[in-house]
Amino acid sequence: MDPKLLDILVCPVSKAPLEWDKESNELVCRTSGLAYPIRDGIPVMLESEARTLTSEERLPE
Amino acid sequence: MSDNQKNTTHFGYQEVPVDEKVNRVADVFHSVAAKYDVMNDLMSGGIHRIWKRITIESSGARPGHKILDIAGGTGDLTRRFAQIVGQSGKVVLADINDSMLKVGRDKLIDKGVAGNVEYVQANAECLPFEDNTFDIITIAFGLRNVTDKDAALRSMNRVLKPGGKLMVLEFSKTENPLLTKAYDFYSFNLLPKMGQLIANDAESYRYLAESIRMHPDQETLKGMMDSAGFVQTRYRNLTQGIVALHTGIKP
Numbered sequence: 158m159d160p161k162l163l164d165i166l167v168c169p170v171s172k173a174p175l176e177w178d179k180e181s182n183e184l185v186c187r188t189s190g191l192a193y194p195i196r197d198g199i200p201v202m203l204e205s206e207a208r209t210l211t212s213e214e215r216l217p218e
Numbered sequence: 219m220s221d222n223q224k225n226t227t228h229f230g231y232q233e234v235p236v237d238e239k240v241n242r243v244a245d246v247f248h249s250v251a252a253k254y255d256v257m258n259d260l261m262s263g264g265i266h267r268i269w270k271r272i273t274i275e276s277s278g279a280r281p282g283h284k285i286l287d288i289a290g291g292t293g294d295l296t297r298r299f300a301q302i303v304g305q306s307g308k309v310v311l312a313d314i315n316d317s318m319l320k321v322g323r324d325k326l327i328d329k330g331v332a333g334n335v336e337y338v339q340a341n342a343e344c345l346p347f348e349d350n351t352f353d354i355i356t357i358a359f360g361l362r363n364v365t366d367k368d369a370a371l372r373s374m375n376r377v378l379k380p381g382g383k384l385m386v387l388e389f390s391k392t393e394n395p396l397l398t399k400a401y402d403f404y405s406f407n408l409l410p411k412m413g414q415l416i417a418n419d420a421e422s423y424r425y426l427a428e429s430i431r432m433h434p435d436q437e438t439l440k441g442m443m444d445s446a447g448f449v450q451t452r453y454r455n456l457t458q459g460i461v462a463l464h465t466g467i468k469p
């Protein structure tokens with residue numbers, strides 16, 4: 158995925174900015190507690206496809 | 219019973235649960251993605267290229283612009299916009315359907331379009347972009363497949379910059395009764411047969427014909443754009459209203 162996309166992408170649910178977790182290759186929103194997959198280089202910004210973060214993951218680093 | 223009635227929407231001429239429409243539409247486009255371009259040329263006799271060219275020409279796109287092409291499917295508009303906005307601009311091709319998006323991306327890469335185009339899988343009803351991001355948003359032959367069109371128009375309004383322009387290119391209502399008759403015959407008799415013959419899928423093309431008839435007419439859609447917060451809303455009929463190009467500005 159092109160990192161420049163992060164300048165304009167937000168969580169479709171909370172509209173908060175996203176963090177790119179390169180290890181899991183997900184776009185993470187702590188506000189909504191959702192992680193969006195990046196498949197084949199394309200961010201999948203659909204709530205129905207997102208993974209719910211565990212309570213540990215939701216804590217700020 | 220009453221609950222069911224409240225929570226249904228139309229899928230072509232059928233009533234389906236609201237939650238189900240998105241999946242039914244997805245199935246249609248997974249099914250037609252590979253043959254989409256060939257079928258567009260065949261079904262419209264190539265006229266869809268003229269409709270799209272008129273959309274580009276009246277967009278006011280300039281170098282440096284940020285453009286969002288929603289339901290951009292196989293990338294016809296994105297390709298032209300990418301040439302116009304140049305390397306200082308950006309075009310985002312968004313589609314809810316990953317099959318369409320991948321066909322589009324492969325096609326654009328094959329044609330050497332790269333560097334200023336991004337691909338995002340997104341639902342038009344809740345767009346995943348910052349407020350006030352885009353100079354122009356286009357949605358060509360996409361709005362009629364969206365379940366909650368009012369939510370989608372509001373979402374587009376939110377991500378447009380003030381002064382930015384929304385362009386909706388969509389099938390509409392023709393007022394010429396003779397043309398309507400011929401068009402109906404074509405849509406409900408010939409079109410599914412062509413779909414069967416070429417894409418081995420009559421059902422998907424029957425849905426396309428039905429969904430066109432169920433889509434709001436020119437004045438209704440204009441009113442919906444007004445309600446979503448657009449100003450200077452207007453439309454231009456193309457090919458006697460078989461298609462209409464609606465535009466509106468975010469104040």
